[in-house]
Amino acid sequence: MGEKRCPTCGKWSKWSQQLQDVCEHCGQELSIKEQENIKRMESHLQGREENWMFYIKETDPVWLVYLKKTGNFFYTIFMAIISFILWLVAAFPG
Numbered sequence: 001m002g003e004k005r006c007p008t009c010g011k012w013s014k015w016s017q018q019l020q021d022v023c024e025h026c027g028q029e030l031s032i033k034e035q036e037n038i039k040r041m042e043s044h045l046q047g048r049e050e051n052w053m054f055y056i057k058e059t060d061p062v063w064l065v066y067l068k069k070t071g072n073f074f075y076t077i078f079m080a081i082i083s084f085i086l087w088l089v090a091a092f093p094g
């Protein structure tokens with residue numbers, strides 16, 4: 001168990017380091033900002049191909065397709081790491 005400062009009322013509340021924990025003073029969720037960040041990241045990760053950093057067109061030559069696929073692969077890993085960091089920030093107080 002730890003404590004987290006409520007973003008809504010500013011008081012310190014007990015929390016079990018879960019994203020869905022609510023403030024014991026005002027009843028609002030303690031991790032609103034973190035949840036928003038994670039949702040944004042998830043929607044980005046689940047985005048359509050057109051939203052990828054390197055969108056592969058049918059007219060691209062083979063070497064460029066490989067290059068873009070490699071780029072997207074590292075981009076996906078990068079986004080996964082960012083999501084993990086956001087989760088860490090959300091899971092620990094401070």
Ligand SMILES: [Zn+2]
Pocket residue numbers: 006007008009010011013023024025026027028
């Ligand atoms: Zn509160």
